[in-house]
Amino acid sequence: MGPLTPxxxxxxxxxxxxxxxxxxxxxxxxxxxxxTGGARMQEIAAxxxxxxxxxxxxxxxxxxxAQAVFREVGTRIVxxxxxxxxxxxxxxxxxxxxxxxxxxxxxxxPFIPGYILAELHFNPERLTALAEQITGSNPANAVRSxxxxxxxxxxxxxxIGAMRPIAAEQFLVNLIALCVFPFAARPVLRLVLGQxxxxxxxxxxxxRAELPDFILNALRP
Amino acid sequence: MGPLTPxxxxxxxxxxxxxxxxxxxxxxxxxxxxxTGGARMQEIAAxxxxxxxxxxxxxxxxxxxAQAVFREVGTRIVxxxxxxxxxxxxxxxxxxxxxxxxxxxxxxxPFIPGYILAELHFNPERLTALAEQITGSNPANAVRSxxxxxxxxxxxxxxIGAMRPIAAEQFLVNLIALCVFPFAARPVLRLVLGQxxxxxxxxxxxxRAELPDFILNALRP
DNA sequence: GTCTATATTGTGATAGAC
DNA sequence: GTCTATCACAATATAGAC
Numbered sequence: 001m002g003p004l005t006p007x008x009x010x011x012x013x014x015x016x017x018x019x020x021x022x023x024x025x026x027x028x029x030x031x032x033x034x035x036t037g038g039a040r041m042q043e044i045a046a047x048x049x050x051x052x053x054x055x056x057x058x059x060x061x062x063x064x065x066a067q068a069v070f071r072e073v074g075t076r077i078v079x080x081x082x083x084x085x086x087x088x089x090x091x092x093x094x095x096x097x098x099x100x101x102x103x104x105x106x107x108x109x110p111f112i113p114g115y116i117l118a119e120l121h122f123n124p125e126r127l128t129a130l131a132e133q134i135t136g137s138n139p140a141n142a143v144r145s146x147x148x149x150x151x152x153x154x155x156x157x158x159x160i161g162a163m164r165p166i167a168a169e170q171f172l173v174n175l176i177a178l179c180v181f182p183f184a185a186r187p188v189l190r191l192v193l194g195q196x197x198x199x200x201x202x203x204x205x206x207x208r209a210e211l212p213d214f215i216l217n218a219l220r221p
Numbered sequence: 222m223g224p225l226t227p228x229x230x231x232x233x234x235x236x237x238x239x240x241x242x243x244x245x246x247x248x249x250x251x252x253x254x255x256x257t258g259g260a261r262m263q264e265i266a267a268x269x270x271x272x273x274x275x276x277x278x279x280x281x282x283x284x285x286x287a288q289a290v291f292r293e294v295g296t297r298i299v300x301x302x303x304x305x306x307x308x309x310x311x312x313x314x315x316x317x318x319x320x321x322x323x324x325x326x327x328x329x330x331p332f333i334p335g336y337i338l339a340e341l342h343f344n345p346e347r348l349t350a351l352a353e354q355i356t357g358s359n360p361a362n363a364v365r366s367x368x369x370x371x372x373x374x375x376x377x378x379x380x381i382g383a384m385r386p387i388a389a390e391q392f393l394v395n396l397i398a399l400c401v402f403p404f405a406a407r408p409v410l411r412l413v414l415g416q417x418x419x420x421x422x423x424x425x426x427x428x429r430a431e432l433p434d435f436i437l438n439a440l441r442p
Numbered sequence: 443g444t445c446t447a448t449a450t451t452g453t454g455a456t457a458g459a460c
Numbered sequence: 461g462t463c464t465a466t467c468a469c470a471a472t473a474t475a476g477a478c
Contacts (some may be wrong), residue, residue, distance in 0.1 A: 034259050035343050037258030038256075118256070121335035122259055128363075144413075170427060176406075181402050182394055184342070
């Protein structure tokens, strides 16, 4: 959604100066580190290098801006999860690739999972809006059919004795938990591992290599 | 910490009318569902059945109150984690008991993990204060020695061929992730499982029974 | 200890010049 | 489109009566 223009007229020249994008970027940074409740419009304006009035010019209100940020962040993360399981590869391969792709992707912006979980905890209603945008008008159905396909995949493996049986919902939660949690609990981990960023990165390197084994091993018959 | 009393004098009579406790209880409920940033002192006062001024009488400021709540909630959860591993039982047994004890405990108040993670995400500095209170003056050391003991336990099992080798930090994160995440991501789970509380509870029942197998299986050599 | 009333600042939002 | 100035109200915090 672009700037608000007087009834139907296209936006003025200089529309592409990138101001709107800069504001959104600043808002993302501030909302991610302070939460929707803790964030201040003034702080966002300062970080974007503009004044507060401009935020309202581009995004009506604080809540609109928060929604825009959440949508943007959410739509970037979730499809990667769905996408990894769309291929025709062997289940084992999908799992391994998903784990490594997720760690690689989120490593770049390690605060995102914490932000998403916190935002959903305090504003669960945002979830339905986000889910609709990603999956279409009936998110619950889309999710369920995804779980069903995963379940069929797991059943097939169990039938040929390649894996032990496990409920699809439980497995999906396990998989995502093992990937997401280290980032969501980053502050605690830093305490356990000893404060510095470097240790955290070493931990992630090790995890990237070993987590697939842990999961695949757990699935062995 | 009791009410503020004029220089050294003990609190007046009727001190035990339970007002302070009622305020703290109300504050816990509100902070847990709205976060420190989103919570309003007025809302807490209403929920406690008193007026706003009393909150300041008992707890200096909003931030003090938030700290008190976080300490109280945090100190109730964390020791249960440490405690489960203090016994002399076999590692397998400790793991199984920890998983089930955790699920049973948190089930009563399923919003706590989300609250703690969110609070730590936005106010990581609160962690050191909490950790000091639980573990004494040097939390980083206490945590590290705990991890070391767990590591020794794992090494022993690996040495006799009962388990495959795994780094203690990775295993600890896996264990906690698998327990905590379903609660922290409760809103998402409800979407996946189909909205209602009953389905969530069935999911937890199933999980309580199967998660130990998943973990123990992952550790098999 | 508990209340009412009020001070004081913070903060989202708007008006209007340029 | 972007700014300055300002409004209106929400929210924390305090003063002081009872």
